[in-house]
Amino acid sequence: DAKTTQPNSxxxxxxxxxxxxxxHSTISGTDYIHWYRQLPSQGPEYVIHGLTSNxxxxxxxxxxxxxxxxxxxILHRAxxxxxxxxxxxxxxxxxxxxxxxxxxxxxxxxP
Amino acid sequence: xxxxxxxxxxxxxxxxQQVTLRCSPKSGHDTVSWYQQALGQGPQxxxxxxxxxxxxxxxxxxxxxxxxxxxxxxxxxxxxxxxxDSALYLCASSLTAGQNYGYTFGSGTRLTxx
Numbered sequence: 001d002a003k004t005t006q007p008n009s010x011x012x013x014x015x016x017x018x019x020x021x022x023x024h025s026t027i028s029g030t031d032y033i034h035w036y037r038q039l040p041s042q043g044p045e046y047v048i049h050g051l052t053s054n055x056x057x058x059x060x061x062x063x064x065x066x067x068x069x070x071x072x073x074i075l076h077r078a079x080x081x082x083x084x085x086x087x088x089x090x091x092x093x094x095x096x097x098x099x100x101x102x103x104x105x106x107x108x109x110x111p
Numbered sequence: 112x113x114x115x116x117x118x119x120x121x122x123x124x125x126x127x128q129q130v131t132l133r134c135s136p137k138s139g140h141d142t143v144s145w146y147q148q149a150l151g152q153g154p155q156x157x158x159x160x161x162x163x164x165x166x167x168x169x170x171x172x173x174x175x176x177x178x179x180x181x182x183x184x185x186x187x188x189x190x191x192x193x194x195x196d197s198a199l200y201l202c203a204s205s206l207t208a209g210q211n212y213g214y215t216f217g218s219g220t221r222l223t224x225x
Contacts, residue, residue, distance in 0.1 A: 034213065043115070043201050043216030044154065087153060098167045099144070099214075101153035 004088045009106045012078045020073040020105055022088030027068050030093045035062065035073045037084040038104070044087060047073065051093075083109045113138060115217035117202050123223045124192050130222060132187040136204030137215045143185040144214065145177060146201040154201055160185055161207075189222075197224045 005023040012018040024033065032051050036044040048055055048062045050071075055062040061074040075082055087104040091097055116135040124130050136143050142161045146154035156169035160179035174190045183204075189196055199221050203214040 036214075036216075041218075043203075043218050044214075046213035046215065049213060085153075097159065098156050098169060100156060101146075103151075103153050 003100065004090060004102055006086070006088055006102060006105045008103060009108065011108045011110060012075075013110050014080060015077050018075040018078045018082070018107065020075075020086050020088075020107065021070065022072070023070045024088070024090055025069045027090060028092070031090040032093060033062065033064060033068075033071050034089050034091050035060070036087045036089065036101075037082075038087070039084045044101075047086075049091075078107075078109045080109050080111065083107055115202055115204050115215050117200075117217035117220050119220060120218070121221045121223075123225060126192055126194060126224055128192050129188065129190045130192060132189075132200050132202075132220045132222070134185045134187070134202030134204075134217060136183050136185070136202075140204035140206050140215065141183050142205045142207060143179060143183065144203045144205070145185070145187045146203065147171070148199040148201055148219070150198075157187070192224045194224050197222060 032049050034049040035047040037047055038044045048057050048060050050062045050064055063072045085104040085106050087101050089099055114137050118133045144159040145157040148154045157171050157175055158165050158177055159167040163179045176188045179185045199219040201219045202217045205214050206212045
């Protein structure tokens with residue numbers, strides 16, 4: 001399974017944009033990049049995913065490097081409710097999947 | 112639309128006992144995966160079920176077993192509990208293994224082994 005690398009923690013001021021990086025240098029051509037976040041005492045929540053092109057949804061944007069070896073999750077205006085652990089994972093587009101989660105990035109939002 | 116439902120929410124067991132955790136997937140989802148999450152760690156993949164068969168398995172001993180029923184719900188069984196099995200157990204459902212869809216996770220079952 002391809003692995004991802006994320007910073008252990010990040011801080012952001014409330015109402016400012018947040019850029020959460022993820023490195024996945026061993027990504028294969030059929031791997032999709034998925035982001036999840038986990039609030040305290042809850043299960044992970046799907047945020048966004050993409051393959052090659054940048055993606056936007058109501059929660060966030062995903063910017064994918066041209067060589068696909070890194071990606072960035074962008075929260076346009078951080079709120080206190082965005083304080084969570086953010087996980088970047090890779091999922092192959094075919095077959096049954098043994099998805100691996102790392103430690104993730106713990107985002108602290110400062111009022 | 113109900114999401115993933117897990118039961119019980121909390122459980123305390125004694126070392127050596129056996130435990131069964133239950134999961135009802137999101138409506139329309141047919142694939143269930145189970146994860147173990149120790150405190151401060153990311154979720155670790157246990158196994159995945161599709162069409163009532165185990166399709167993928169993580170690095171967990173045979174003490175961990177599961178089952179999927181015709182209605183897509185699933186159970187996770189752990190035998191001969193160890194103190195180290197204390198963790199949050201998460202169930203995730205998705206639509207059709209082999210397709211690229213997001214997982215929907217339940218809130219988990221907090222298992223404490225004493």
